[in-house]
Amino acid sequence: MTAPPLASVVSARTDVELAAVFERVWEARGYQTRVRFRGPDVHVEAAGETPEGATRELRIWITTTGTVTADKTSAFVRRCERAAIEPYVAAVGGGRVAPDAHRRGLVVLDAPTIAVEIRETGVESFVRDLAAEADGADGDGGGPSSGAEGDDSNDDEADRLTRREALKKAGAYVAGGLVTYLAVERVSDFVQQSPKLRAAVARHAAWLDARLPDVRLPTIEWSLPTPQPLSEESTLPNRTTAVATPANATTIPYADLRTNPESYAGTTVTYTGRVEETMERGEARLALVAVEDDRGRLSGDVVARWPTGRFFDGDIGFRLLADERVRLWGVVAGEGSISGGAQYPRIDVSVLEKT
Template structure:
């Protein structure tokens, strides 16, 4: 039987399996690799040296089912630029990069481009074995995990030395998979808790791929569980004027009782429609700026599953926070939750305009 084309094999891979492929590709180039799970997103970090001896670090974002929007791409590129990392996006299968999401310095890899890298580094046999295991394994314990997968994906010597003292306490991949399968039978929520405890489950893309296949059917059948709304007894905050001259002070304001989380796509498309609406969002600070007597922050907000949704401009009078009420400095990459009211659109430094929120309460999370 004729083997499928390598491009087709790459296109059929999941996010986690694609991460395993890139981990193998960059290890073959002499780089140290690490798989990172940021909420539902999977990244591969690779650190090494160029032929000229210069240090090089890249980060590849996998997407096989979702769309990388302009807002998500902007936030991803900003984080990479601040850390001195080259940003890549690998989009295969049902994953795609929106036409307006391309940014200077962002490298987008499709299935044909990835196939070229696989052949250049000589790891095609690993990719085909991984595909065969993913397509044919019924219990998640095929040869890809126990034979070639374990031999070729051995930890770096430095990691082995660091783990010598606790080697007896670590699970093998087969043991971890067996335990994860047991918890899957008990429910997806229990499995996720165990997954965070197990370092092996966290660090092994092949293992996550096998476990993901075992829980896919259960995940599709579980009903959505919604937490009951939290009642807050608080006054409604007042929006700031564009030319605010509020004094520099610390103000203790309670969270709005009627605050809601408007889906970001709706807020981004029609921010003026929601002007005056009390809202609350959680996310990560991307950039801050102080202008006259107003403090601004660009916040990459997340949905209820921790997925990056897009950016909002948060605004408040200088001195309202960071004194007695919350007691922390606002830094880049700080995780926060904010409450406030929608105030149309705004920008942090005269650039791209995003939905603006006049903040009344800000908490570190």
Template sequence: MTAPRLTSVVSDRSDVELAAVFERVWGARGYETRVRFRGPDVHVEATGKTPEGAKRDLRIWITTTGTVTADKASAFVRRCERAGIEPYVAAVGGGRVASDAHRPGLVVLDAPAIAVEIREAGVESFVRDLAAGASGAGGDGDSEALDSESEGDDPEADGADRLTRREALKKAGTYVAGGLVTYLAVERVSDVVQQSPELRAAVARRAAWLDARLPDVRLPTVEWSLPTPQPLSEESTLPNRTTAVATPANATAIPYADLRTNPESFTGTAVTYTGRVEETMERDEIRLALVAVEDDRGRLSGDVVARWPTGRFFHDDIGFRLLADERVRLWGVVADEGSISGGVRYPRIDVSVLEKP
């Protein structure tokens, strides 16, 4: 029977399987690689040197089920640029990159482009073995790969450049049962694991083992000194002072898609969001922060511009320094749209309370 096209094989892979593929591709080129899980997103990072000897770092964001929106792409590119990392997005299968999400410097990889990378790195046999193992995960021989190799198996029998089907499936199983176990124990849902009863069983065993050995930890009670809400204008002359204030009782987390589409319709609405600081600046006695807010599952939804008078929040009062990538929770009211430096306009929130979640 004719083997399926490599592009079809790539398109049928899950996020975790593609992570194993990219790790193999860049490992074959002499790069140090690692797989990172940022919420539900899977990233592969590679560090190495170019043929000319220059240091090179890259990060590949893998998606096979979701859509990379313009806001998410902007946040991803900014994080990579600050770290000096080349940003890549691999969108195959059910994953896609929105038409307005393309950014300068962002490399988008589809199935044909990934197939070329695989052939150039000489790891096509690994990818096909991985696909064969995944497609036969219900068989008796494949279930053994999730437990242990028999004494007669020799992973090097076919040569260093070709992995056995058993080793390829065990490689993917290691990612799911090991690297994802913490995320799965919290989220309790994973499309990757749902694809195979054997993988679900492996994760359940490891999650139960982990839960049985975690100590009981009593978290300290933290009392925050919070600021008093003040009217905010473009020409603020508020003094630099901070006093305690209760959070708004009627604050709500408006779904970001609705807020982004029509922010003016929510003007004056009390809101609260948790997210990560992308960028901060001061302008005309106004402090601004671009915050990538999270949805109810902890996934980054998009950016908002947080605004408050300079001096409203001091580091000693809020208990932490407001730095890039700092995770914060904010309360305030929607104030139409704004930008942090005259660029893209996002929903703007006049902040009255700020704390570390």
């Protein structure tokens, strides 16, 4: 039977499997690679030297199910530019990049382009083997294998979990308690270094299902340090505990807020996100914050504004730095910009916390 086209094989891969493909492609070029899991997003980072001897670093954001919006690419490209990393987005299968999401310097990879990269680096056999292994694991499982294994083979097939089921079961155990979560995360940090290993663990997790109740988790002892003032004279708290958070605050879906911020003017809102950029303009301090949705995924940017001296000098005892994760409460005040450039929904902040 004729083998399917390489581009269609690439299109059928999951985020994790595609990360393994990019790892192999860039390792074949002599680059050091690693996989990072940022919330639900998968990134592959590669660093090495070009044939001319120049140092090169790149980061590939992989999506096979979602849409990459303009606000998300703006935050991604800015983060890469600050770290002097080339930004790539690989959108295959059900993933796509919105028409207005393209940015200068952002390289968008589709399945045919990735197929060319695979052939150029000579890793096509690895990709097809990975696809065959994954497709076999996702199948019905069939009957018992031929040979003398008998009932043991039947039991193995009956107990096998799909990767999706294994992930659901892992999520249930994580929700079981903080100590269990920490133990799983400790192992996960190691496993996630290799997407292929991560996929293999998920495919063969069925046997673990029957044995998890008997596993004795390590005892983790906790000791919380006593909060200390920044100096002998300072009494600044770490949070805005002196100011009550608004009880009527809501979280407007970012897509709605971005489309027509003026219609929500005067609405009290609250968001959690990461600081992208800060500046002081006259009597106001401003921060560009990439806010998150209820699943922890970056939704887009808002401009947070407050009078100079309201925070840092009185209520908050921490410095607001790039990539700092914060939660803010405030009132929607139309649109604004951080430095006279692109306009984003603006929030006049009344309470700010470091998370």
